[in-house]
Amino acid sequence: MTACPTRVVAGVAICVLGLSFGTLEAKPVTVADLLENSQASEWRTPSPADILYLELPKGRVVIELASKAIPQHAANIKALARAHYFDGLAIIRAQDNYVVQWDDESHQRALPAGIRSSVEFIADAGADSRFQKLPDRDLYAAEVGFLDGFPAGRDPRTHQVWLAHCYGMVGAGRDDPAESSGAELYAVIGNAPRQLDRNVALVGRVLKGVDLLSTVSRGTGDMGFYTASETPVPITSLKLASDVPESERSPIEVLRTDSATFRAVLKQRREHHEPWYKYSPGVIDLCNIPLPVRTPAKH
């Protein structure tokens, strides 16, 4: 199953370089191989205070909030979740190759006290020091990489960093003007709409269960909104994991984007030396980089 020995002193990187055990021939190493050989310390466990459970009739969507990058929206969304603001609402829009969206379309619910709309298109002032730059080129940003584990762009002239609209990212819908609160949420379910970068506050990403969003029937109205004859998917609840009893949580670990295994995954996905590939792309788009998650072995 795996082309690398499961225990080598210098770990996964050696396998990827094809230098293990005296052979100079490049060995095909899959992402699954690399993850199997990863170290426990290469995985992080997001704080339950930053995890949302979007409960749908068919199951649970696990979302990690980018609480450091967009503090006002994160605070709002946590307050909204605690006030049960989203419970009993519905997915009101599903536009193919674009987004699904859920909010109080009829504007009947009052926002809980303390919710403050703001413009958080750009990440917090400290983001520049946390940005992990990749060598990869990009069309929409001068630099790309990761911020707190989320795909991000950066402008080296302004030192601004922003989250990027990759598949599975979650954002705060807004009208015009630019402010948003987080009471309207959407998830990207199509080709990365990077033109939205710096135009919307992204608030996190789906770690698990994105297919529960990507498979909902598309709305036939303008922009994928449902018409009166269509039945939207109801939202059972949106809760913080920290507000759910520990026995009911979904344990999850995320591969650190500053780990050796993540670098090896990236290299594999740029080069694709496995025999099936006849042409090695040698490049990778930010939004084609896998961001592995796993259920801890003890569960």
Next chain:
Amino acid sequence: MTACPTRVVAGVAICVLGLSFGTLEAKPVTVADLLENSQASEWRTPSPADILYLELPKGRVVIELASKAIPQHAANIKALARAHYFDGLAIIRAQDNYVVQWDDESHQRALPAGIRSSVEFIADAGADSRFQKLPDRDLYAAEVGFLDGFPAGRDPRTHQVWLAHCYGMVGAGRDDPAESSGAELYAVIGNAPRQLDRNVALVGRVLKGVDLLSTVSRGTGDMGFYTASETPVPITSLKLASDVPESERSPIEVLRTDSATFRAVLKQRREHHEPWYKYSPGVIDLCNIPLPVRTPAKH
């Protein structure tokens, strides 16, 4: 509804430049506005001999074959359709943010006579002269543009042109070695997997009904294959439009990629001057370019 007058001498381009009727102010013009103002001659009607109807229980998926670019695969797929090869098979794989695939998983059906496997990763020898180059940069190809209306890449050193793995593109699945016949087909339902370019023969694209593919329940097996406990979506039939009575066809027109309206759409989608956008990206990824289709007005 529309920011442009519906009849102006020089047409849509003038509106897009914001120069219509003496105003120098840029007017927001949506893609819908631009299409509304298009000329009839800017639309093409694909030949029914190049259109496939993939009939699923929930409806019809309309696929245009890239018959010029990949002649051997197109001939094979037409022969397979005429032999009812796909009828009664099923979607056997649905991998989130990647592809759905349909073929004879159990290898019980014989291929009709005349099917010849080949490697058509690169388009036909005449493709270089038909390639419409865009000014836009790309990560995966030195040049990008359109070939016969399909998104494509080009290498100016080798003059090779190939179809690009954008959302809704349809390809010929293969094992290793590299040959494929078209008896295994897949459609892209996620972020453009451009690493597959030049590694698989793309055979066409979905013009209509892609949501019937993108919303199927994902398989829980490896690579999105269905496990024994899951119920795949059956394929009622896969037919050529030319083999269907005219009264049962789905009339469809495709905006020409060499038309003024298409250029205006592209410019709008690069610049996004509508008020909602606070930041103009100024660039566009090949796979974010809309390829408009419509039902002719007479139907």
